[in-house]
Amino acid sequence: MSDQSVNEEAILKELANSVVSLNEDRAASLSREAVERGVDAYKAISEGLARGMETIGEGYEKGIYYVPDLLVAADAMYAGINVLRPHFDEQRSRDSHAGCGVIGVIEGDTHDIGKNLVMIMLEAAGFRMVDLGRDVPPRRFVEAAAKEGADVICISSLITTAMPTMEDVISALKTEGIREKVKVMVGGACVSPAFAKKIGADAYAHNAAAAVRTARLMLKNA
Amino acid sequence: MEDKARLLDTLSGRQKGLLPVVCPGGMMSAVCREVGLKNSDAWPDGHIKPDVMAQVALEIMEATGFENLGVPFCVTVEAEALGAKVDLGDATVEPQIAGYLMNSQRSLPRLDINHIERNGRVPVVLDAISYLKQRHPGVPVIGNLTGPMSLAASLMDPNLLFRYMVKDKPFVRELIACCSETIAAFGEAQAKAGADVVSIGDPTASGEILGPELFEEFELDSLRTVVRRIRRQNAMTIVHICGNVESILRLLPSTEANAFSFDAKTAVRTVREQVGNWVLMGNVSTYLLAWGSASAIANNARRVINEGIDIVSPACGLATGTAAANMRALTDAVRKVRSATEGS
Numbered sequence: 001m002s003d004q005s006v007n008e009e010a011i012l013k014e015l016a017n018s019v020v021s022l023n024e025d026r027a028a029s030l031s032r033e034a035v036e037r038g039v040d041a042y043k044a045i046s047e048g049l050a051r052g053m054e055t056i057g058e059g060y061e062k063g064i065y066y067v068p069d070l071l072v073a074a075d076a077m078y079a080g081i082n083v084l085r086p087h088f089d090e091q092r093s094r095d096s097h098a099g100c101g102v103i104g105v106i107e108g109d110t111h112d113i114g115k116n117l118v119m120i121m122l123e124a125a126g127f128r129m130v131d132l133g134r135d136v137p138p139r140r141f142v143e144a145a146a147k148e149g150a151d152v153i154c155i156s157s158l159i160t161t162a163m164p165t166m167e168d169v170i171s172a173l174k175t176e177g178i179r180e181k182v183k184v185m186v187g188g189a190c191v192s193p194a195f196a197k198k199i200g201a202d203a204y205a206h207n208a209a210a211a212v213r214t215a216r217l218m219l220k221n222a
Numbered sequence: 223m224e225d226k227a228r229l230l231d232t233l234s235g236r237q238k239g240l241l242p243v244v245c246p247g248g249m250m251s252a253v254c255r256e257v258g259l260k261n262s263d264a265w266p267d268g269h270i271k272p273d274v275m276a277q278v279a280l281e282i283m284e285a286t287g288f289e290n291l292g293v294p295f296c297v298t299v300e301a302e303a304l305g306a307k308v309d310l311g312d313a314t315v316e317p318q319i320a321g322y323l324m325n326s327q328r329s330l331p332r333l334d335i336n337h338i339e340r341n342g343r344v345p346v347v348l349d350a351i352s353y354l355k356q357r358h359p360g361v362p363v364i365g366n367l368t369g370p371m372s373l374a375a376s377l378m379d380p381n382l383l384f385r386y387m388v389k390d391k392p393f394v395r396e397l398i399a400c401c402s403e404t405i406a407a408f409g410e411a412q413a414k415a416g417a418d419v420v421s422i423g424d425p426t427a428s429g430e431i432l433g434p435e436l437f438e439e440f441e442l443d444s445l446r447t448v449v450r451r452i453r454r455q456n457a458m459t460i461v462h463i464c465g466n467v468e469s470i471l472r473l474l475p476s477t478e479a480n481a482f483s484f485d486a487k488t489a490v491r492t493v494r495e496q497v498g499n500w501v502l503m504g505n506v507s508t509y510l511l512a513w514g515s516a517s518a519i520a521n522n523a524r525r526v527i528n529e530g531i532d533i534v535s536p537a538c539g540l541a542t543g544t545a546a547a548n549m550r551a552l553t554d555a556v557r558k559v560r561s562a563t564e565g566s
Binding site: 022063065066067068069071072075112113116159160161163164189190192195 | 385508512538
C-alpha cells in the first residue's frame with residue numbers, strides 16, 4: 001500500500017472517530033485537513049464522517065447510545081460535511097446517491113425528533129433527503145415526492161390521533177396514479193407493523209437505524 | 223366496594239387483585255369528541271373555569287365508566303404558569319403550547335414559586351379538585367402533573383434540550399431543577415386541595431429516548447423529590463412513562479411512587495420481572511381503544527389482567543376521536559372480570 005493511501009485511510013478513520021466521539025470541532029478541523037491533503041471530499045464523507053454516524057447508529061440499536069448522543073454526533077458529521085461540501089463534485093454525488101427520500105411528520109403532529117434522526121441516518125447512508133418538517137398535510141408528501149422523483153416517502157407519527165391521516169397519503173398517491181412509483185415507509189412511537197400493513201404502507205421501521213436497512217432493502221427490491 | 227377504596231387500597235399495596243380501571247387525566251385525558259361536543263359552547267371554558275372543569279370530569283366518568291375523576295385535561299398548565307403561551311383549543315382539540323418560551327441557555331424563566339396557586343390556570347385546577355372532592359367523596363380524584371423532563375421539553379425545543387444534555391449539563395440541571403420545583407409545588411397544592419392521587423406523566427423521559435445514564439443523571443432524583451413532597455401531603459402518586467421503558471426499569475422503583483403506569487410497547491411480564499411487587503398500571507392499546515372493536519378491547523383488557531396488571535388503564539394518551547362507547551367497552555370488561563373472580 002502506498003504512503004498516500006495509508007495516510008488517506010488514517011484520515012478517514014479519524015473522521016469517523018470524530019463523529020463517534022461527538023466532537024464537532026475535531027470533525028470540522030479534520031475535514032479541513034482532508035481537503036488540504038487532497039482526500040476526495042465525497043469519500044471523506046461517505047467513508048469517513050458517515051461511517052462514524054453508522055457506528056453511532058449501531059450503538060443506538062444496541063442501547064449504548066441514545067437520542068441526545070445521536071443528535072450531537074450528527075452535529076459533528078454535518079460540521080464536517082459543511083467544510084467538505086464546496087469541494088465535491090455535485091454531479092458525481094448526485095449519481096452516487098443511494099436514492100431520494102421525502103420525509104415528514106404527518107399532519108396533526110409536531111413531534112419531530114424521531115423524524116430528524118431518521119433523516120440524519122438516511123443522509124449518512126447516502127440518501128438525498130427532502131425534509132417537509134412537521135404537521136405535513138398528506139397532499140404535500142405526494143406533491144414533493146412527484147416533484148423530487150422520490151424513491152421513498154417516510155412518514156412519522158408519535159401520537160395515536162394522527163395515525164389515520166397517514167393512510168390519506170397512500171390514498172393520495174393512488175389518486176395521482178403514482179402509488180407504484182414510490183415506496184412508503186412509516187414509523188413513530190404509536191405505529192406498528194400491523195398498522196403499516198393495514199394502511200397499505202410498504203414497510204415499517206422501528207427506529208432510525210432500522211429505517212436505513214429498510215430503505216436499502218425496499219429500493220433493492222424495487 | 224367503593225371506587226375510592228378500590229383504587230387507594232390498590233395503590234397503597236394493601237390489597238392485590240382489586241382491579242380498578244381508571245384514566246388519570248392530564249396527558250391521559252379521556253375528553254373525547256362526544257364529551258367535548260356535548261356542550262361545545264363550554265370550550266375552552268372546561269380548561270379555564272373550575273365549575274365547568276369539574277362538570278366535564280363528571281361527564282367523562284359517566285360516559286366512559288372509568289372509576290375516577292381526573293383533572294386537568296391537558297399538559298400545558300405548568301408551562302403556562304411559567305410564562306409559555308398556550309392555545310386552548312376547542313371542543314375536539316386539546317390545549318397546545320404555542321411556541322417555545324426558551325431558545326437558549328440564557329433564558330431560564332423566573333417564577334414566583336412561593337405562590338404557584340396564583341399562576342395561570344393553577345387556581346382553576348385546584349378549585350376543581352376541591353369541588354370534586356367535596357361533592358363526590360366516594361370517587362377518587364386524580365390530579366395530574368407534567369413530569370420534569372416533559373415540562374422542560376415544553377419550554378425549550380427538545381432538538382435543543384437534548385443537545386444541551388450532552389454539551390451543557392449544568393444548564394440542563396438548572397432547568398430541570400426549576401421544572402421539578404414548579405411541579406412539586408403544584409403537586410403539593412393539588413394534594414392540599416383534596417386530590418387523593420397525583421399522577422406524574424413524563425413521556426419525554428422515556429427509556430428509549432434518554433437511556434439509563436441520562437435518566438439517572440437528570441430525571442430520577444427530580445421525580446423522587448416530587449413524589450416525596452406529594453406524599454408528605456398525604457396523597458398517593460403514580461408515575462407514567464411512555465414508550466419502551468426496558469432500559470430504565472431497574473431505576474424506576476426508586477422514584478418511590480405508589481404505582482408505575484406504562485405503554486403497550488413494554489409487556490406487563492417484562493416490567494413485572496424487573497420491578498417485583500410494585501403496583502403496575504396500564505397498558506391497554508390506545509390504537510385499539512380508538513379504532514378497535516368492543517370485543518378486541520375486551521380481549522386486550524383480559525390479557526393485561528392475566529399478565530398481572532394491578533390497575534387497568536389506557537397505555538398512553540388517547541386519540542381525540544376515541545368513542546366513549548369504546549372506553550366503556552374497556553371499563554365494562556374489567557368489571558366483568560372482577561365479578562367473575564370476586565362475585566361482587
